[in-house]
Amino acid sequence: MKCRGFKLGVNVDHVATLRQARGTVYPDPLEAARLCEKAGAHGITVHLREDRRHIQDADVARLRKALKIRLNLEMAATPAIIAIAIRMRPDEVCLVPEKRRELTTEGGLNVCGQRATLRRAVARLADAGIVVSLFVDPERRQLEAAAAIGASVVELHTGAYCDATGSRAQRELRRLIAGACYAHGLGLQVNAGHGINLANISGILRIPWLDTLNIGHSIVARAVLIGMRAAVREMLKAMAGYRGGLV
Numbered sequence: 001m002k003c004r005g006f007k008l009g010v011n012v013d014h015v016a017t018l019r020q021a022r023g024t025v026y027p028d029p030l031e032a033a034r035l036c037e038k039a040g041a042h043g044i045t046v047h048l049r050e051d052r053r054h055i056q057d058a059d060v061a062r063l064r065k066a067l068k069i070r071l072n073l074e075m076a077a078t079p080a081i082i083a084i085a086i087r088m089r090p091d092e093v094c095l096v097p098e099k100r101r102e103l104t105t106e107g108g109l110n111v112c113g114q115r116a117t118l119r120r121a122v123a124r125l126a127d128a129g130i131v132v133s134l135f136v137d138p139e140r141r142q143l144e145a146a147a148a149i150g151a152s153v154v155e156l157h158t159g160a161y162c163d164a165t166g167s168r169a170q171r172e173l174r175r176l177i178a179g180a181c182y183a184h185g186l187g188l189q190v191n192a193g194h195g196i197n198l199a200n201i202s203g204i205l206r207i208p209w210l211d212t213l214n215i216g217h218s219i220v221a222r223a224v225l226i227g228m229r230a231a232v233r234e235m236l237k238a239m240a241g242y243r244g245g246l247v
């Protein structure tokens, strides 16, 4: 499907959340990713968290092997996870801040406060042929630092806009627009993500210079509802077809 040049990266973490809730082998994030690919998504994103609460190392390996579209690995810039990324070679890595107790990634990276560490991480990943993106709030000093330490892409954190209403939302959207212009002026590719859904996508699309939108929770949540009728019918059909006796 054509979408005015914007690309969609679907984050399938929460397919794995559903699987991990029961310790089953289903639903399989790879199966979901293949459906996203068939539906026209331009890429798949997964976040390999240090606590492995949803996506597992084996998921990343299987996605890497099977996908034709781009694989973007979200991750913290820790030595252990960087080593995994270099071994798995996703097309892209998005470095994010990570706290064990958070429900989801809460804010952008403080690039200014950890220039040396992030510069080393970016260089190691880039040397392995991986495009490196930094997940940042739309603040000039963070964007300047991202460009200065060698990142080629930034993903603007859209959470504050997506969670806001009324004049606060308008203010947050203006910040994103200004941030996107500034990042573009620094020569950075501009992606965006977090909290994007069908209700706020029209505002998001007013942000200039956007390349890729990474969207996860709302698409997985919507898929549960859109697919519910078919899933119930499938089970009823299986029940109607049962002709055996008692076991």
Ligand code: PXP
Pocket: 011, 013, 047, 074, 094, 096, 104, 105, 135, 155, 192, 193, 194, 195, 196, 214, 215, 216, 217, 218
């Ligand atoms: N981009 C980044 C960097 C994220 O950390 C997340 C959440 O994992 C997303 C995009 C997707 O956010 P959501 O699930 O709210 O669409």
